[in-house]
Amino acid sequence: MTEPIPVTRAVDHGTAKLMPDVDRERAWLLTVDGAPQSYVDLDAPEHLEFEYARRLGHVLDTLAAPGRPLDVLHLGGGALTLPRYVAATRPGSRQDVVEADRGLLDLVVAHLPLPDGAGIELHAADARAWLEAAPADSADVLIADVFGGSRVPAHLTSLAYAREAERVLRCGGVYLANLADAAPFAFLRSQLATFATVFEELALIAEPGVLRGRRFGNAVLAAAHRPLDIAALTRLTASDAFPARVEHGTALAEFTGGAEPVRDEEAVPSPEPPDGAFGIG
Numbered sequence: 001m002t003e004p005i006p007v008t009r010a011v012d013h014g015t016a017k018l019m020p021d022v023d024r025e026r027a028w029l030l031t032v033d034g035a036p037q038s039y040v041d042l043d044a045p046e047h048l049e050f051e052y053a054r055r056l057g058h059v060l061d062t063l064a065a066p067g068r069p070l071d072v073l074h075l076g077g078g079a080l081t082l083p084r085y086v087a088a089t090r091p092g093s094r095q096d097v098v099e100a101d102r103g104l105l106d107l108v109v110a111h112l113p114l115p116d117g118a119g120i121e122l123h124a125a126d127a128r129a130w131l132e133a134a135p136a137d138s139a140d141v142l143i144a145d146v147f148g149g150s151r152v153p154a155h156l157t158s159l160a161y162a163r164e165a166e167r168v169l170r171c172g173g174v175y176l177a178n179l180a181d182a183a184p185f186a187f188l189r190s191q192l193a194t195f196a197t198v199f200e201e202l203a204l205i206a207e208p209g210v211l212r213g214r215r216f217g218n219a220v221l222a223a224a225h226r227p228l229d230i231a232a233l234t235r236l237t238a239s240d241a242f243p244a245r246v247e248h249g250t251a252l253a254e255f256t257g258g259a260e261p262v263r264d265e266e267a268v269p270s271p272e273p274p275d276g277a278f279g280i281g
Contacts, residue, residue: 003020004020004026004028005020006018006019006020007107007111009103009107010103011032011101011103011104011107012100012101012102012103012104013032013100013101013104013148013149014032014033014149015032015033016030016031016032016037016103016104016107017030017031017032018030018079018107018111018112019031021039021041024041024043024044024047025043026041026042026043027039027040027041027042027043027044027047027049028040028042028079028111028112030078030079030108032104032149033149035147035149035150036050037078037079037147038050038078038079038080038081039053039079039081040079040080040081040084040112042112045081045084045085045087045088046085046088046089048081048085050081051207051218051240051242051244052178052218052220053081053082053085054240055205055220055237055240055244056082056143056145056176056178056220057082057085058205058233058236058237059174059176059205059220059222059228059233060082060085060086060089060090060141060176061089061236062228062229062232062233062236063140063141063174064090064140066089067089067090067091068090069090069091069092069093069094070086070090070093070140070141071093071094071095071138071139071140071141072086072093072094072095072096072139072140072141072142072143073095073096073098073131073134073138073139073141073142073143073168074095074096074097074098074143074145075098075127075130075131075142075143075144075145075146075156076098076099076127076143076144076145076146076147077097077098077099077101077104077105077108077122078099078104078108078145079108079112080097080108080112080114080120082143082145083095083097083114083118083120084114084115084118084120087114087115087118087119087120092119093119094119095118095119095120095121096120096121096123097120097121097122097123098123098125098126098127098130098131099122099123099124099125100124100125100126100127100146101124102124105122105124109122127144127146127153127156128155128156128161128164131161131164131165131168132164134168135168136167136168137167137168137169137170137171138168138170139168139169139170139173140169140170140172140173140174141169141173141174141175141176142165142168142169142173142174142175142176143176143177144156144165144175144176144177144178145177145178148269150180150272150273151180151269151270151271151272152177152179152180152187152269152270153269154267154268154269155264155267157187157190157191157194157262157267157268157269157270158194158262158263158264158266158267159194159197159198159261159262159263159264160263160264161264162175162194162195162197162198162199163198165198166198166199171225172224172225172226173224173225174222174223174224174228175195175199175221175222175223175224176220176221176222176223177191177220177221178218178220179191179218179219179220179221179270180216180217180218180219180270180271180273181216181217181219181270181271182210182213182215182216182217182271182274183213184213185213185255186259187268187270187271188204188219189255189256189257189259190259190260190261190262191221191262192204192221192252192255192256192259193256193259193260193261193262194261194262195221195223196223196256196261197261198223199223199224199225200224200225200226201223201224201225201226201227201228201248202221202222202223202248202252203221203222203228203230203233203246203247203248203252204219204220204221204222204246204247204248204252204255205219205220205222205233205237205244205245205246205247206218206219206220206244206245206247207242207243207244207245208243208244208245211245211247211255216271216273216274228248230246230248233246234246
């Protein structure tokens with residue numbers, strides 16, 4: 001049997017590389033300009049390798065009865081890890097994926113094809129522009145996992161953006177975002193303040209070491225107009241190989257402190273990760 005070999009391509013926003021995992025037969029790591037973007041096992045799409053992806057998966061697992069289809073809008077595509085996960089765990093789901101880098105989408109679809117009948121529609125477009133044109137009350141879940149390089153773009157951090165996300169979600173819908181920051185958490189706190197202006201319920205999932213300010217890392221934000229299943233999320237995230245903490249309610253309000261919502265004209269990207277925070281090799 002032929003050994004899979006790495007694939008390197010210039011895409012619209014950098015250099016993408018697909019590297020086979022020597023331990024899993026049809027699994028691949030996607031990097032863009034050396035920063036890990038996605039991990040996909042074509043034989044086991046329900047396998048989520050990255051810690052932040054598992055945390056997003058835990059939230060997805062708690063949003064509805066097991067196997068119930070959902071309408072999901074993904075802002076940011078990467079190697080389509082989470083769309084594949086939803087298609088595998090909730091067959092019949094309808095999903096739209098918006099990815100600004102058409103070259104990256106073409107590379108992923110060519111080398112890591114989606115299964116037939118997956119119900120996943122791909123759109124090469126800017127996430128904010130696509131969101132603003134999307135119909136109201138059209139999604140059960142909106143997942144924002146958009147990074148320009150290793151930073152969340154500024155135009156996906158503002159109050160106007162949060163209101164567009166809320167408009168597109170159904171009344172029981174849930175917004176999820178993969179964010180990144182380090183102490184003193186100016187970016188993360190501003191995002192909590194922004195989304196607390198629009199949504200009644202918030203939760204933040206991150207490793208204790210990140211929340212204590214010991215290192216730079218990812219944090220998953222969940223926002224909704226309905227109570228989130230904090231007990232189930234706490235159990236799932238605590239049982240991971242890299243356990244995480246779920247902050248909500250008073251503790252999350254205290255963490256947010258006096259941070260102000262972000263207006264478009266004041267919006268900035270998430271901070272640049274320190275050297276080596278997310279790099280490969």
